[in-house]
Amino acid sequence: MAEKLALEITNLNFSYGNKHVLHDLTFTVAAGQCCILLGPNGAGKSTLFSLITRLYAHKQGDIHLAGFNIHKQPLKALAQLGVVFQQTTLDLDLSVQQNLRYHAALQGMSRKKANLGIQEQLERLGMYERRKEVVRQLNGGHRRRVEIARALMHKPGVLLLDEPTVGLDAPSRHAIVKHVHQLAQDGDLAVLWATHLMDEIYASDKVVLIHQGAVKAEGAVKDIIQQTQTDNINDAFFKLTLGKG
Numbered sequence: 001m002a003e004k005l006a007l008e009i010t011n012l013n014f015s016y017g018n019k020h021v022l023h024d025l026t027f028t029v030a031a032g033q034c035c036i037l038l039g040p041n042g043a044g045k046s047t048l049f050s051l052i053t054r055l056y057a058h059k060q061g062d063i064h065l066a067g068f069n070i071h072k073q074p075l076k077a078l079a080q081l082g083v084v085f086q087q088t089t090l091d092l093d094l095s096v097q098q099n100l101r102y103h104a105a106l107q108g109m110s111r112k113k114a115n116l117g118i119q120e121q122l123e124r125l126g127m128y129e130r131r132k133e134v135v136r137q138l139n140g141g142h143r144r145r146v147e148i149a150r151a152l153m154h155k156p157g158v159l160l161l162d163e164p165t166v167g168l169d170a171p172s173r174h175a176i177v178k179h180v181h182q183l184a185q186d187g188d189l190a191v192l193w194a195t196h197l198m199d200e201i202y203a204s205d206k207v208v209l210i211h212q213g214a215v216k217a218e219g220a221v222k223d224i225i226q227q228t229q230t231d232n233i234n235d236a237f238f239k240l241t242l243g244k245g
């Protein structure tokens with residue numbers, strides 16, 4: 001059976017003024033797939049996320065979410081998108097539940113639907129018992145889980161996470177990585193996870209390696225290792241980005 005494509009990036013180009021930073025980027029993420037967007041600092045990961053979320057508009061290439069072109073059918077396309085940004089955007093003085101209710105109200109969800117969504121998402125992330133706690137009291141890892149729950153409340157088909165483990169300690173990082181992989185596996189959720197940390201990659205993941213705004217390798221972890229004739233994804237990364245290995 002053909003894969004159901006949730007995110008399609010096709011020949012995408014982007015410049016800041018006359019600085020051309022994305023070069024003919026093309027790759028796909030299927031429903032149920034966890035795709036690691038791996039790239040060193042300055043590779044273009046955040047720029048790509050800004051284009052997918054329509055913070056910036058691209059002039060060349062296409063982005064489709066669940067088959068909807070983000071230029072031609074922006075509302076339908078963006079309804080398929082959940083995003084966890086690098087910087088936290090929770091209100092620290094509100095409880096977990098209040099943060100999520102506020103977000104649900106902005107999305108135009110009824111109170112009943114919001115409550116059901118909040119319960120469902122917080123339970124999946126092991127945070128439902130903590131819904132009445134003020135966010136300021138939560139550690140970084142638990143705050144991240146609340147942000148993931150918030151991003152999933154409207155049941156998007158695609159979840160973008162921009163370096164979501166920055167600043168977290170090792171156990172919290174490990175827990176977030178595990179949770180997100182589980183979310184992709186359990187549902188039909190396509191995950192695009194930007195990172196430069198190799199230990200966040202599972203063997204079952206798809207990897208898109210970008211460097212200087214261009215895709216240098218795309219595929220299953222084992223295929224990239226084979227293509228680069230290296231022993232592990234770490235060495236493959238260094239070979240493709242530094243020409244070493």
Ligand SMILES: Nc1ncnc2c1ncn2[C@@H]1O[C@H](COP(=O)(O)OP(=O)(O)OP(=O)(O)O)[C@@H](O)[C@H]1O
Pocket residue numbers: 016019021039040041042043044045046047048196
């Ligand atoms: N607002 C901007 N104006 C001009 N150039 C920019 C701007 N934002 C990013 N860039 C440049 O675009 C390129 C890609 O940057 P981007 O932030 O997308 O990379 P990144 O992979 O997200 O890096 P990091 O891991 O450091 O966040 C870099 O050369 C960067 O200097």
